[in-house]
Amino acid sequence: MFLREWVMFSGAGVGLAKGRFTLHRADGAVTMSPLEVVALPSYLALPLNRRIYEPADLKAFAARICNDARETARLSFEGSVGTFAGWRPIVAHDVCNNPAQAHYGDALP
């Protein structure tokens, strides 16, 4: 008990995105930072169940846009996500309508 292994920074930053989201609207593409997508003042306010633990979780991360019935444009993501092993590149062509096709990439952008 007293010699338990200590895991520091255990969850800090894991499941957070670094990169850019793009809304492909008919009148042109709109680029947004991950923080703009979650629409919070800081990641400290982001609930754990909205973090990205696997590529398909991007939809939960972008729930503000995906759950907005008025927003019909395709949302894509290109960047990386924080894991316990460091940054992993991740690519999603259609975050909201086809989250299953989101996948880890080969190299960091």
Place this chain on the structure above:
Amino acid sequence: MNPIAMASARMADFLRWGADAQGSTRPLGLMRIAIATIVFVRFANEVSLYQGDSLSFVLLGLAFFGLTSMMLVGFKAQAACTGVAITLMTMHFYMGKVHGYPGWSSHHIYILVVSVCLLALSPCGRSFSWDRYRALAQARDARDIPPEHGDLWPQRLIALQLAALYFWAAVDKTNWSFLSGQRLEEAFIWSFTGRALEPLISLGAILAVLSIIVVVVEYFLAFAIFVRRWQAFVLPLGLALHAAFYVLLPVNTYSATVMVLYLALLDPDAVHRFLDRMIQNHGQGHSPHRL
């Protein structure tokens, strides 16, 4: 000296330092007060009676406030610490790990649980406590006054816990993802994105250098905190590390807890003499405004 005799002498030294250690209980008394305050600050809002959504949660809150207050003032100090330890274990292991109360299963809480458990095994009520105040009030002569002196093996275990904390924290960080600065960047993105200090995220190679420094310092502290002749610079180094954690990352009560536990590393009798010197008024009378 042959190896067996040398090993035997080292073991005797270790037992004198550890299991057989005795000395002033003032550092334990100070730790009891400070840890009770930290426990109160960490949990009071979350277990206040208005948060109770069931009778058992309300009872947990009542036990928490009653026992923490007793620990703070040192009323039945060891029993109070035992009660707080049981309460914290229930919150950490049962409600945190089993039922998933947010934040209650973290290592910040674990270090509080271990600290209170060890204080419960120590004579932490012999100094700075209601127990001592009552004993002094009831004493008829000097022989009735209880000594501020006792077994210190729980204090030594607190010191060993600190060393284990540093060592395993460093082991956990000894990998490419941390040493390359990626994990620190992740932590900074979590803390600073959208804030005034967001440029810290873009420090690049400096984050890798900072990461390596943190790991080297933690490995060093794991052993150096026990070398008494180094303490004059080792303890400020450790305190600076925890102060940096506190202002840069949302570590909650962790830094304050570890800083308080540094009292376990000091020579108890030196702490006792220091407090005596601080309290003496050097013949300037007893009126506060004349000091």
